[in-house]
Amino acid sequence: MLKRLKRFRPAALAFLAASAAVLGLSTPASAVWGFPGEGSDWNPVNYAGGQITSRSTTSEARDNRNNIVHAWRGGDNDNIYISLNSGPAYQLPDAQTYTSPRVIWTDDGGRGNFRIFHTGTESHVYQHRVQLTTNYQLPATLPNWTRVPNDTRTTNTLPVGVAALPDNSYMLAWNSQSDDRIWTMYYNGRTAAYSSPGVVPDALSKDAPALAAQVDTDNDDPAPWNQVVLAFTGTNNYVYQSRQRYGSSSWTNPRQIFAANSYGFSRQGPSVALSRNGYGVITISEDRDNTIGSYIISRDGGWSGFYEENSFASTVDKTPLAVIDGTTLYYVINGSAGGRNGVLWKRVYDFAAMPTPSAPQW
Numbered sequence: 001m002l003k004r005l006k007r008f009r010p011a012a013l014a015f016l017a018a019s020a021a022v023l024g025l026s027t028p029a030s031a032v033w034g035f036p037g038e039g040s041d042w043n044p045v046n047y048a049g050g051q052i053t054s055r056s057t058t059s060e061a062r063d064n065r066n067n068i069v070h071a072w073r074g075g076d077n078d079n080i081y082i083s084l085n086s087g088p089a090y091q092l093p094d095a096q097t098y099t100s101p102r103v104i105w106t107d108d109g110g111r112g113n114f115r116i117f118h119t120g121t122e123s124h125v126y127q128h129r130v131q132l133t134t135n136y137q138l139p140a141t142l143p144n145w146t147r148v149p150n151d152t153r154t155t156n157t158l159p160v161g162v163a164a165l166p167d168n169s170y171m172l173a174w175n176s177q178s179d180d181r182i183w184t185m186y187y188n189g190r191t192a193a194y195s196s197p198g199v200v201p202d203a204l205s206k207d208a209p210a211l212a213a214q215v216d217t218d219n220d221d222p223a224p225w226n227q228v229v230l231a232f233t234g235t236n237n238y239v240y241q242s243r244q245r246y247g248s249s250s251w252t253n254p255r256q257i258f259a260a261n262s263y264g265f266s267r268q269g270p271s272v273a274l275s276r277n278g279y280g281v282i283t284i285s286e287d288r289d290n291t292i293g294s295y296i297i298s299r300d301g302g303w304s305g306f307y308e309e310n311s312f313a314s315t316v317d318k319t320p321l322a323v324i325d326g327t328t329l330y331y332v333i334n335g336s337a338g339g340r341n342g343v344l345w346k347r348v349y350d351f352a353a354m355p356t357p358s359a360p361q362w
Helices: 010-023
Strands: 031-033 059-062 068-073 079-084 089-096 102-106 113-119 125-130 161-165 169-175 181-188 198-204 210-214 227-233 239-245 255-257 271-274 279-285 292-298 303-308 321-325 328-337 340-350
Touching (some): 059 321, 068 102, 079 113, 089 125, 102 169, 161 227, 169 210, 181 227, 198 227, 198 239, 210 271, 210 279, 227 271, 271 321, 279 321, 292 328
Parallel strands (some): 161 210
Antiparallel strands (some): 059 068, 068 079, 079 089, 161 169, 210 227, 227 239, 239 255, 279 292, 292 303, 321 328
């Protein structure tokens, strides 16, 4: 194993339809075979010992110097491993999970912190906070876990959703252990304190929610999100999103995302990723055949179609991971594609060419 040792409003609809026509994208009522220019070249996700193998979806995060940490459940055990910049894999101390870990990077004004969250085998949620050394290497001794407070727990086969926020802060989202409700909780990095957990109104799911945030902290972004996006698979197997303006404690009503003439529904939890220019995606494993599909979402709460991955890559009942680095979208899967198997990645689309989205509507 390793060690040996990742309802649309008319104005919004008109805008997205127009931008879709200009860029060759679909309108909200259609499904398209792949993003413009999307290739089919899948590559293995590697660490120093070769290709990462895992029984779950992997996770990854970058810091402000483009250092990348991969985190994953073992390929033949329930231990959790991390690797920095595709280097050696190291096991997190005393950490085991039946599902995917989640990693984010939070900015503390210095080197920041990579934070790895996982659902323990007894359902509580745990965190490992890893700060790189002054030479931007992993510390010689990896820190042990701390349990997330307020009795935060979910079904032991479901991961948590987590989004990094400014000032070393973050938000967690998880599915209730006892019913279909979704809970969230905010951690304030300035005060080093958690808020009380709260239920997202009318958000029901039998699987894990996904969470992403994009906040412009220096006012240099012409189209900032300044919000948190929650994506989840409803109990009817369709995909929904709710949004929260950064600094607010209220969520928009869940909005079903649906493209006619597509198979855009799933029995797995989705993945969500946001670009810094006001666009993002909600990515799913399609219920019919475990292939991948994505909805483009924009900061006004709209969406513009369903884009099916063009190489028939299969996720084998695992949620694909959508990753956006700057404005470029990547897929990471644990499955099979192009004659390859295991943990794979490919470059999908660059949102830099998209026009400036309209202002957020609430």
